[in-house]
Amino acid sequence: xxxxxxxxxxxxxxxxxxxxxxxxxxxxxxxxxxxxxxxxxxxxxxxxxxxxxxxxxxxxxxxxxxxxxxxxxxxxxxxxxxxxxxxxxxxxxxxxxxxxxxxxxxxxxxxxxxxxxxxxxxxxxxxxxxxxxxxxxxxxxxxxxxxxxxxxxxxxxxxxxxxxxxxxxxxxxxxxxxxxxxxxxxxxxxxxxxxxxxxxxxxxxxxxxxxxxxxxxxxxxxxxxxxxxxxxxxxxxxxxxxxxxxxxxxxxxxxxxxxxxxxxxxxxxxxxxxxxxxxxxxxxxxxxxxxxxxxxxxxxxxxxxxxxxxxxxxxxxxxxxxxxxxxxxxxxxxxxxxxxxxxxxxxxxxxxxxxxxxxxxxxxxxxxxxxxxxxxxxxxxxxxxxxxxxxxxxxxxxxxxxxxxxxxxxxxxxxxxxxxxxxxxxxxxxxxxxxxxxxxxxxxxxxxxx
Numbered sequence: 001x002x003x004x005x006x007x008x009x010x011x012x013x014x015x016x017x018x019x020x021x022x023x024x025x026x027x028x029x030x031x032x033x034x035x036x037x038x039x040x041x042x043x044x045x046x047x048x049x050x051x052x053x054x055x056x057x058x059x060x061x062x063x064x065x066x067x068x069x070x071x072x073x074x075x076x077x078x079x080x081x082x083x084x085x086x087x088x089x090x091x092x093x094x095x096x097x098x099x100x101x102x103x104x105x106x107x108x109x110x111x112x113x114x115x116x117x118x119x120x121x122x123x124x125x126x127x128x129x130x131x132x133x134x135x136x137x138x139x140x141x142x143x144x145x146x147x148x149x150x151x152x153x154x155x156x157x158x159x160x161x162x163x164x165x166x167x168x169x170x171x172x173x174x175x176x177x178x179x180x181x182x183x184x185x186x187x188x189x190x191x192x193x194x195x196x197x198x199x200x201x202x203x204x205x206x207x208x209x210x211x212x213x214x215x216x217x218x219x220x221x222x223x224x225x226x227x228x229x230x231x232x233x234x235x236x237x238x239x240x241x242x243x244x245x246x247x248x249x250x251x252x253x254x255x256x257x258x259x260x261x262x263x264x265x266x267x268x269x270x271x272x273x274x275x276x277x278x279x280x281x282x283x284x285x286x287x288x289x290x291x292x293x294x295x296x297x298x299x300x301x302x303x304x305x306x307x308x309x310x311x312x313x314x315x316x317x318x319x320x321x322x323x324x325x326x327x328x329x330x331x332x333x334x335x336x337x338x339x340x341x342x343x344x345x346x347x348x349x350x351x352x353x354x355x356x357x358x359x360x361x362x363x364x365x366x367x368x369x370x371x372x373x374x375x376x377x378x379x380x381x382x383x384x385x386x387x388x389x390x391x392x393x394x395x396x397x398x399x400x401x402x403x404x405x406x407x408x409x410x411x412x413x414x415x416x417x418x419x420x421x422x423x424x425x426x427x428x429x430x431x432x433x434x435x436x437x438x439x440x441x442x443x444x445x446x447x448x449x450x
Contacts, residue, residue, distance in 0.1 A: 003075060003076050003119070003314050004051055004052075004053050004075030004076060004306070004307050004312050004313070004314055035347065036067050036068050037068045037069065037338075037341060037342060037345060037347075038067070038068055038069055038070035038107075040342060040345035040346050040347050041070060041302060041345050042070060043345075043346060044295055044345055044346060046294065046295065046300075046301065046302040046303070046345070047070055047071045047108060047263070047301055047302025047303070047304070048068070048069055048070060048071070048302060048303055048304075048341070048345065049069050049070070049071030049072060049073055049108070049110060049302065049303070049304035049305070050065060050068075050069045050071075050072060050073070050304060050305050050306075050307065050308045051072075051073040051074070051075040051112075051266065051304065051305070051306045051307050052065055052072050052073070052074065052075060052098060052307075052312075053075055053076070053077075053312060054074065054077050054094040054095070054097040054098040054101070055094060055097070056312065057097065057098070057101045058443060059393070059443035059444055060332050060443075060444055060445075060446050061309070061312075061332070062101070063393075063446055064308060064309075064328070064332060064446075065101075065308070066101070066105040066107075068308070069107065069308070070106070070107050070108065071102075071107055071108040071109070071110060071154070071302065071304060072098055072101070072102045072107050072108070072109055072110070073109070073110040073112050073265070073266075073304055074094070074095055074098045074109075074111075074112055075112075075306075075307065075312075076094075076119070077094035077095040077097075077098055078095050078111055078112055078113070078145065079112075079113060079116070079119040079120075080114075080116070080119065080120045080121060080124065080141060081119045081120055081121045082094065082095070082119075083095060083145060084121060084141070084144075085121050086121070086123060087121075087123045087124075090144075092148065095149075099149060099152060099153070103152070108153075108154040108155070109149075109152070109153045109154060109155075110153070110154065110155045110156075110157065110265070110304065111145075111146070111149065111153045111155065111156035111157065111197070112156075112157045112160075112202075113156075113157040113158075113159075113160040113202065114141070114142050114145065114146070114156060114157070114158050114159070114160075114186060114190065115138060115142070115158060115159045115160065115174060115182070115183075115186045116159075116160040116161060117160075117161065117170060117172035117173065117174070118161075120173070124137065124173070125173060129177060131177055131178055134173070134174075134177040134178060135178055135182075135185060138174065138178075138182065138185070138186060138189070139185065139186075139189040142158075142186060142189040142190050142193055143189060143192070143193045146189075146190050146193035146194045146197065147193045147194070149194070150193065150194040150196075150197075151194065151196060153194070153197055154197065154198060155197060155198040155199075155200060155232070155263075156190055156194075156197050156198070156199055156200065157200050157201075157202040157234055157265065158186050158187050158190045158199050158200060158201065159182075159183050159186050159187070159201045159202070160201075160202045160203070161202070161203050161204065162175070162183060162201065162203065162216075162219075163203060163206075163212050163215050163216060164212070165205060165211070165212055166211050166212070167211040167212050167214060167215030168215070174186075183201065183219070183223070184223060184226070184228045187199050187201075187223070187228050187229050187230055188228060188229060190229070191229035198231040198232055198261065199229055199230060199231045199232070200230075200231065200232040200233060200234045200261075200263070200265075201216065201219070201220065201230065201232075201233055201234065202233075202234030202236060202265055202266075203216055203234070203235075203236065204236035204237075204238055204266070205236075206233075206235055206236075206251075207235045207236075207237050207239070207244075207245050207248050207251065208245025208246065208247040208248055208251055209245075209247040209250060209251050209254070210245075213251055216233065217254060217255060217258070220233060220255065220258055220260060221258055224258060224259060224260070230260060231260060231261060232260050232261035232262060232263060232301070233255045233260055233261075233262050233263075234262075234263050234264075234265035234266075235251075235252070235262065235263070235264055235265065236264075236265050236266040236267075236306075237264045237265070237266060237267040237268075237290060238266055238267075238268055238270075238306065239267070239268070239269045239270070239286070239290070240269070240270055241269055241270065241271045241272075241279060241282060241283055241286065242282070242286075244269075244286045244289050244290060248289070248290065248293045249293035249296055249297065252293060252294065252297045252300050253297050255299075256297055256298070256299035256300065260299070261299050261300075261301045262294075262297065262299055262300045262301070263300065263301050263302055263303070263304065264290060264291075264294055264300070264302070264303040264304065265304050266304060266305075266306040267287075267290060267303055267304065267305045267306060268305060268306045268307070268313065268315060268325035268326055269283050269286050269287060269290075269325055269337070270315045270319060270322045270323060270324070270325040271283060271322065271323065271324045271325065272321060272322055273316075273321055273322060273323050273324060275323075275324040279324075280324070280335055280336050280337070281336055283324070283335075283336065283337050284335070284336035284337045284339065284340035285340065287327070287337040287340045287341055287344075288340035288341070288343055288344045290303065291303050291340075291341050291344035291345065292344045295344060295345065303341075305326060305327060306325075306326075307326050308326055308327055308328050309326055309328040309329070309330065309332055310323060310324055310325065310326050310328065310329050310330045311330040311331075311332075312326075313325050313326050327341060332446070333357070355378070355379060355380065355381055356376060356377065356378040356379075356381050356382070356383055356386075356424060356449060357376070357377055357378075357379075357449065358374050358375070358376050358388050358447040358448075358449045359374065359375045359376075359377070359447075360372065360373075360374050360390070360444055360445065360447050361373045361374075361375070362442065362444075363433070365438070365442065368437055368438070368439065369399075369435060369436065369437050369438065370396075370435070370436055370437075370438055370442060371433060371434070371435055371436075372433065372434050372435075372436060373431060373432070373433045373434075374388055374404075374415065374431070374432055374433075374447060375429055375430075375431045376388065376424055376429060376430050376431070376449060377424070377428070377429035378424045378425065378426055378427065378428060378429070379426070379427065380426060381426060382423075382424060382425050382426045382428075383422070383423065383424040384422060384423055385416075385417055385422040385423075386416070386417050386422060386424065386430075386449060386450070387414060387415065387416045387417070387449070387450045388404075388414075388415045388432075388447050388448070388449050388450075389412070389413060389414045389415070389447070389448050389450065390412075390413050390445035390446060390447045390448065391411045391412050391413070391445055391446075392411045392413065392445055393411070393443050393445065394438065394439075394440060394441045394442060394443055395411075395438075395439060395440075396436050396437065396438045396442060397436055397437045398413060398434050398435070398436045399434075399435050399436060399437060400434060400435040401415065401432065401433065401434040401435075402432065402433050402434070403418055403421060403430070403431065403432035403433065404416060404417060404418060404421075404432035404434075405417075405418065406432075406434055413445075415432060415434075417430070418432075
């Protein structure tokens with residue numbers, strides 16, 4: 001239940017830097033798996049999701065989010081401080097953007113989160129409330145937010161992080177004001193607001209069998225026995241390299257045996273920086289271990305990564321000196337962890353030991369046109385010929401090219417080597433350029449190199 005990075009949006013950053021020239025993004029050699037992750041997951045009857053920042057859902061970030069994942073979780077947009085920063089004053093823009101994007105791309109949405117001790121507005125946390133007032137505030141908030149998206153969201157994390165590490169209840173506004181039964185009250189209110197949504201309790205450090213996960217197990221068992229609506233348990237899985245619990249699959253199964261669904265809701269695996277190739281390989285093994293544990297249990301509905309790219313990860317800001325925790329690097333290139341997820345979901349493609357990459361840049365831009373450049377560089381691999389392809393997302397049109405033969409049909413662009421620059425040796429590079437027109441926006445495309 002952690003915040004994704006905030007600040008300047010990727011879309012605004014791309015546009016601003018492109019205006020000045022020098023915008024660079026590296027693309028992988030080819031699509032990393034034999035099918036997008038979402039297709040592999042669907043074939044297994046599973047969800048593969050990612051937390052997202054709604055304002056970034058354009059350009060390369062949006063393309064990957066749509067292509068690879070069949071579920072989205074708002075990183076911050078549905079938390080109380082985001083939707084009701086002042087009492088009775090609501091801001092749904094970011095949440096609505098994510099829901100609309102998901103619906104346009106055939107994706108589920110996981111609502112996140114309704115009742116939590118953190119990221120609440122100051123008017124709520126600094127107020128003096130009677131138990132009756134606090135209960136009314138909680139149930140009204142749930143009715144308003146869940147009701148707004150009734151029938152549109154698959155799942156809600158209704159209650160988040162209710163336990164301490166030793167299995168006692170966390171001392172929070174809700175527990176201190178309403179007692180442990182605030183959990184049952186919140187679940188009941190959510191069911192009333194949207195009878196079709198799956199309702200979850202979500203927590204961290206509950207991935208393996210331990211005091212905290214056993215407390216959660218006993219709570220869910222008690223709620224089920226009382227007839228309180230509870231459909232699932234979320235295991236956040238903010239993990240550290242080398243510390244994946246050996247009892248993960250056993251723990252998933254024991255919750256499933258209670259008659260509830262289980263989801264890995266916020267997976268990332270952080271590494272001490274700088275991460276070397278051995279650590280990235282170990283991280284890949286551990287990503288595969290986590291996803292495989294979910295695949296092995298019928299009632300484990302799927303896995304959500306907490307941001308798919310290191311450029312949108314909460315880890316470096318919260319744990320200085322650590323990072324590299326997601327399946328894509330900061331330039332949107334898939335890491336070994338991506339391939340490991342694909343393999344756990346039934347994919348067959350393994351990452352290459354060496355690679356050639358295409359880097360797209362906008363060298364200069366003016367009112368109606370721009371000059372672009374693509375640099376092809378090889379590290380641990382080589383090419384005897386090459387073809388770079390991409391699709392423009394905003395109507396850009398190439399009018400002239402050099403050091404390559406470029407053709408364009410609709411949005412699709414294909415640029416092949418000239419007679420004199422098809423060979424790219426290991427450690428070498430070639431560059432070609434082009435002039436093109438643009439209007440309104442000039443998002444950076446994902447380049448595939450063949």
